[in-house]
Amino acid sequence: MTIPLSGKDVASKIEEKFPGSVVESSQDNLVVKGNFLLDAARFLRDTEGLDLDFLNFVTAVDYYDHFEVVYWLSSLEHNHSLTIKARCYDRENPVLPSVVGLWQGADLQEREIFDLFGIKFEDHPNMKRIFLWEGFAGHPLRKDFI
Amino acid sequence: MATGELSIYNLVKFQAIPPDWPGGFWWHWLFFTVVVIGFVLTMVMGVIYIERRGMGRMQSRLGPNRTGPFGLLQPVADAIKVLLKENIVPVAADKIVHWLAPVIAFAPALMIFAVIPFENGALLADLNIGILYVVAISSVSTVGIFMAGWGSSNKYSLLGAMRNVAAVVSYEIPLVLAIVGVVLIAGSLSLNQMVVAQDIPFILLQPLGFLLFFTAGCAEINRSPFDLMEADSEIVAGFHTEYSGMKFAMFYLVEYAEAVAISAIITTLFLGGWRGPLLPPWLWFIVKVMLVFFAMVWTRTTLPRIRIDQLMAFAWKFLLPMSLLNLFITALQVLADWPTQLIWAMIIVNFAVMAIIILIWSRFFFRLGWGRIEV
């Protein structure tokens, strides 16, 4: 059985390393600040005991006032999983750091989020629309897209 | 004409013109031209039927069975359908080359049959250099195929055409060397003479030569597993991707006419041509051609396709040295007069030699292809 890691425990570890990076945490997940996302992700991947080396998926949820990008990580070695989230409040030009450098599996999924939600991932090697064509107006999975 | 004078009339002599034909040579010529064209077209229809039905049954389905009794008219229906299609020429194509290519590819396929005997002496031209003529003519269609690939200005076509040229150039050599073994034993270059010389089918005397010829022949005419010039899963259709209508029909015809031609040559060289008991000679000939073609269908149904570098490696590292060895051994045997004196010993020895050579080669010397290239 895959054990879901407690968001609170991991949050305290991250907070220790990067003070002020965690926005909130609960039993199921933790939310980190966008500018600390890359550091936190690297910490989660490389720390002994966590070893979250497998990125199951990346997705985004539109909560009208903010976007929440969800990273579902797991470790094949220890067989545990963790959900971390990052929020962006800028609807016009949302930006988050890309995690492609850490997990290459995020490549196509971040492009997909860019296409369907309009969240731009910085330092992504190929930030283009993936399903829709260039010049398509709007981002279909946003809640305000009809 | 003085002997020793180097002229085409001296090199190419028409032998065995039946003296009892009214009008002599010209009637003979006209009659056999009609026969050859008719033979090729009907045989092509026959082999298409065999291929489609045989392949269907081997793939656990029925194959075409709606047109005519047992679907026998399917090739006709195919032909009519293809001929009625619109003729599409890509805008970027080189129009003249695109137009000429099927013609240039088709003519040689038909010309090969000029020297293939259907019966003793029953052939259009009994050239004394018949087999040389076959070898020379059969590689001309490559020019047509390359023109098709180049002229249609399509990348798939170009890839297919280049693969085809590379394959034909490489496989011509083992093909010819395999023939030379037969020529040594028969002591003649005329195909009719070769058949006459086959009291025992040469497949028994030249088992390795037969295998080499069959493989190289398959590669020359793009039959599986060497069909990578028109590999449908890779480059769509290869050189004839951009062809449609009549021109496509020509290529389709070339493909099968060449297959029939190679089967006919194999029959003539290795399987005793028109010779056989009970049945009339021409029927024996057709039956043998069909059998050889069926073997090609069989391999096509079963085998996957090899890669271009493996194709080249197979020709140069495997077939070429083996055909040289085969030639060398055969030459020694002919020198020692085995084909006339010790025929059974020769059969046994040659089969043993085949097994040993293939075994040794596969075991110690041979690697196919080189794999990944750093980019």
Place this chain on the structure above:
Amino acid sequence: MKFERYGIGIAKGLTVTIRHLLRHPTVNQYPEQRLNISRRFRGNELVWNREKCTGCGTCAKTCPQGAIEIVTSTDMTENKYVVDKYQVDTGYCIQCGLCVEACPYEALYFSHAYECAKYRRGELVQGKEDMLDRPERKVSGYFYPDKAKELPEQTMLVEKVTEKR
């Protein structure tokens, strides 16, 4: 490639294909030979029972495609709904079967007919009269096991084709 097996692999493959040449082909000739379809067949035609229908509209609510349109009026004398319009645009239907499952009064079935191609999109719209439960329209057993028993058993490839060895 090292010819580790000296062509034995190729020879094995060739025997498999040549054996199939002598076996029965596993295809059947469709317009002449017809197999029985599943007893629970979900086709693109619906059968509607006017007597059982109360006009509740559950089917229209469940339909994920919104292909069912139902208009009812009240019949004050008999104290029930009268279905004025009931039509299904089978062109939009994805044959999911949710409407048949949802119907609380067993008034909606799938039809067991399968050659229902039409020439125009408009003809795909099934009106009230087309959908009526008539004796000549066989009803599929989807979600109604008792109806399924009346239908011919499905022809299975497992049972039909015997391989000659």
Place this chain on the structure above:
Amino acid sequence: MAVRTEPFVLNMGPVHPSTHGVFRMRATLDGEVVIDIEPVFGYLHRGIEKLAEQRTYTGITPLTDRLDYISSMSNNLAYCLAVEKLAGIKVPERAEYIRVIMAELQRIAALLIAVGAFLNDCGAYFTPFLYMFRERERIVDLFEMVSGQRLTYNYMRAGGVSQDLPEEFMPALRKFMDMMPRFMDEYDRLLMQNEILIARAKGVGILTGEQAINCSVSGPVLRASGVNWDIRKADPYSIYDRFDFDIPTQATGDCYDRYRQRVEEMRQSLRIIRQAMEQLPSGPVRAELPQLIRPPTGEAYARIEAPKGELGFYLVSDNSIAPYRCHIRPPSLINLTALRDMVRGWKVADLIIIFGSIDITVGEIDR
């Protein structure tokens, strides 16, 4: 003298015999050698995630059929597991067993297509493909018997399955189970040891274990790279912890290994089905649920080991009858991440078979 060459761009697809759907690869070639590749898709995009936000929880099940249309049962299962996780629904025992039988049959059917298509890409002219389709047909017949359709089954529901197995199902399944091992042996004889296939596929398109994990590759592709990771074992969903089966893995992670891996997995699936057939209890097949499911606010991620890899549904509920957000983790799309690393430096012919060995369905990429 060095010959001056120039790379050229070859557009493979969207209409190409071996792109397995409406898929395009922009390949930059140097002669026959692939220098670079960029997958392009979106030709089949139907916006299933957006559609799902406007549908009831039950109404989404038919949509999931249309994701990976050759393994609809698996998609149904993954979605239903997600809804059950979200709403806390308990599934009856018999339904669980039926689900496992269906999911494993579906795995065999989908892997048969995967292997057949891969061999077809290798150039075996339709023979393995048709043989495998014949066996898939037998499975599809069984599915038709239980669900009434041959491709979009829509059989599972949140809280069980739509209806019980018909009485003639078990004998037919038993017959199929007796037949299948014989056919599997036949496929092995046909091409498994074929020298040409070995030459084409062995050592081609190697994906190492680390690379595979970094690229989030899952399913048979991951296991062929030597990573022992199967969600059925690692995170047992449904009742997979009750069955005895092995997770086959291969060593090198080349195309031949991926082919072998799929064949081995079919054998394991047969084992699971056999055990499930023996243990199948009687009882109800569907939990008593209201017409409209209204899960509490929250989020859930349920994943299964689909034939192509980890298929997951991430549902966010806002306590209404439709999900607030429904994200699908498509194994086909994510497995494609590794394609570029695998094909660079190989030839065009290898590009096709490497692509074929990943085994994608475009319906799932462009969902």
